[in-house]
Amino acid sequence: MMENLKILGAPGRYVQGQGALSCVPALVGELGASAYVLTDAVVGDLLGDVLSRGFGDADIEAEFGLFQGECTRAEIERQTELARQAGSAVVVGVGGGKTIDTAKGISLFLGLPLVVVPSVASNDAPTSRLIVIYDADHRISEVLKLPHNPAAVVADTGIIASAPxxxxxxxxxxxxxxxxxxxxxxxxxxxxxxxxxxxxxxxxxxxxxxxxxxxxxxxxxxxxxxxxxxxxxxxxxxxxxxxxxxxxxxxxxxxxxxxxxxxxxxxxxxxxxxxxxxxxxxxxxxxxxxxxxxxxxxxxxxxxxxxxxxxxxxxxxxxxxxxxxxxxxxxxxxxxxxxxxxxxxxxxxxxxxxxxxxxxxxx
Ligand SMILES: [Zn+2]
The missing domain is CATH 1.20.1090.10 (Dehydroquinate synthase-like - alpha domain)
Incomplete structure (x- = not known):
């Protein structure tokens, strides 16, 4: 019945500008008191300290997860287990498209709200509900969907502009x-x-x-x-x-x-x-x-x-x-x-x- 209707969806909030990263803890705080923050090693080195301090100042318990490089089912399941053990209330994905999609997978499997922080502007993943999953040979294997778009997307132009x-x-x-x-x-x-x-x-x-x-x-x-x-x-x-x-x-x-x-x-x-x-x-x-x-x-x-x-x-x-x-x-x-x-x-x-x-x- 829906196929004859016009539908538009969007994230709950979009924040952009130099230094926008600093508002992530406050945005997370609107959704819950603890966060599972997924980054890859490079982004973790670059932004981990700043994020840790920000979450600390906002009294939000942050558990950091290290993304292994490919958004596979196995990686999403592994990260989901870690986030479950941490008891986090919000999932935060900081990084490129595959880190973000893995964070979306955790959010889907645990039914938790999601905040997306793209470290590069290389693709259209951040605002959407789509999760593109690859096999171990880096071929697209399936596409899943979150029930809702991310609760917030934060694009820090200072960080994005410093990427290659x-x-x-x-x-x-x-x-x-x-x-x-x-x-x-x-x-x-x-x-x-x-x-x-x-x-x-x-x-x-x-x-x-x-x-x-x-x-x-x-x-x-x-x-x-x-x-x-x-x-x-x-x-x-x-x-x-x-x-x-x-x-x-x-x-x-x-x-x-x-x-x-x-x-x-x-x-x-x-x-x-x-x-x-x-x-x-x-x-x-x-x-x-x-x-x-x-x-x-x-x-x-x-x-x-x-x-x-x-x-x-x-x-x-x-x-x-x-x-x-x-x-x-x-x-x-x-x-x-x-x-x-x-x-x-x-x-x-x-x-x-x-x-x-x-x-x-x-x-
Ligand atoms: Zn695309």
């Missing part, structure tokens, strides 16, 4: 696709991640996401390279974390994200970031949509200027043979739930043809 620029560039790639993926969903009447139709608001958010990136993307990357946080960085962090997250979850996804299934099945792409895979997937989608050469030229020019991947070699697939291209197209065709959201009915051969067209265009 590659992360922000990947986030830009992930965000760039939203307008075109939601655009396809709107045309086909596809359901968003809440099982409803996209609101006009969701489509406006995707549009704003795209125009913000085209307007401020290059300036923001230049600023981050110089270690500066300026208004362009603020605009781009909001686009890559908030608009991109709301856009996909309430707008819907299509081929650009669908290709992740085929790409992550190739071990050579393991070092590529989610947003880099999506950025390349968007180019394939645009060709499959039949966009004209001027449009593609403009888009490819932006990719070059900002440093996003344009060809398969940029993703680690150097000189891919025909069989690799066919394998990626076939796995995408067989496994991706987003292909049906495309206006044009695509076969595995159609996907492979668009991939080959892109390889020729960018050779």
């Amino acid at each position: 620029p590659r992360f922000l560039i990947a986030g830009i790639g992930d965000a760039l696709a939203k307008k075109f993926e939601a655009g396809q969903c709107a045309k086909t009447g596809a359901q968003n991640f809440f099982g409803g139709l996209p609101t006009a608001t969701a489509l406006l958010l995707c549009e704003a996401c795209y125009t913000t990136i085209r307007q401020h993307g290059l300036d923001a990357v230049a600023a981050v390279r110089q270690g500066r946080v300026d208004e362009s960085v603020e605009q781009i962090v909001e686009a890559t974390v908030l608009l991109s997250g709301l856009g996909f979850e309430s707008g819907g996804l299509a081929l650009a994200h669908g290709l992740n299934r085929g790409l992550t099945a190739q071990p050579e792409t393991q070092k590529a970031l989610h947003g880099e895979l999506v950025a390349w997937g968007l180019l394939v989608q645009l060709l499959a949509e039949g966009r004209d050469p001027e449009f593609m030229e403009d888009m490819l020019g932006f990719y070059s200027a900002i440093g996003l991947p344009r060809c398969m070699a940029d993703l680690g697939l150097v000189n891919p043979d025909e069989a690799v291209i066919d394998a990626i197209a076939t796995i995408t065709f067989e496994e991706s739930p987003y292909l049906k959201n495309m206006e044009r009915r695509l076969s595995a051969q159609d996907i492979a043809a668009s991939m080959r067209e892109l390889e020729t265009l960018t050779a």
Whole structure:
């Protein structure tokens, strides 16, 4: 019955700015008196002391968990057990997309509220309910959903801007696709991640996401390279974390994200970031949509200027043979739930043809 209704979902609170990390203990305090704080080793070294002190000052008991690097079922179950033993009332995930998704898994299994603190703006994970789980070989194995979006998302632009620029560039790639993926969903009447139709608001958010990136993307990357946080960085962090997250979850996804299934099945792409895979997937989608050469030229020019991947070699697939291209197209065709959201009915051969067209265009 819900499928004919328009639905939009969002986190309970979104906080952004330099020094925003300092408000995490107060936000957690609104939800409970103790927290299980998940970080990886690098983020723990960088922010563990500041967080510990903040929780101490706020009289919140904080137990720190060390994320092992891949968001697998086994890792989520292990961390869930540790959080259960600690008796924590709130889960806090501080780090990249996979740390955040593992924290979401703990929150799901224990039924606890979640606060998300992205240390990089490389992907659309922070605001959403989705949990992308991988197997031990780093291939996507399943996608789970929290009953609700995170209670709060805190984006500290000072921390995000101090990460290597590659992360922000990947986030830009992930965000760039939203307008075109939601655009396809709107045309086909596809359901968003809440099982409803996209609101006009969701489509406006995707549009704003795209125009913000085209307007401020290059300036923001230049600023981050110089270690500066300026208004362009603020605009781009909001686009890559908030608009991109709301856009996909309430707008819907299509081929650009669908290709992740085929790409992550190739071990050579393991070092590529989610947003880099999506950025390349968007180019394939645009060709499959039949966009004209001027449009593609403009888009490819932006990719070059900002440093996003344009060809398969940029993703680690150097000189891919025909069989690799066919394998990626076939796995995408067989496994991706987003292909049906495309206006044009695509076969595995159609996907492979668009991939080959892109390889020729960018050779
Ligand atoms: Zn994404």
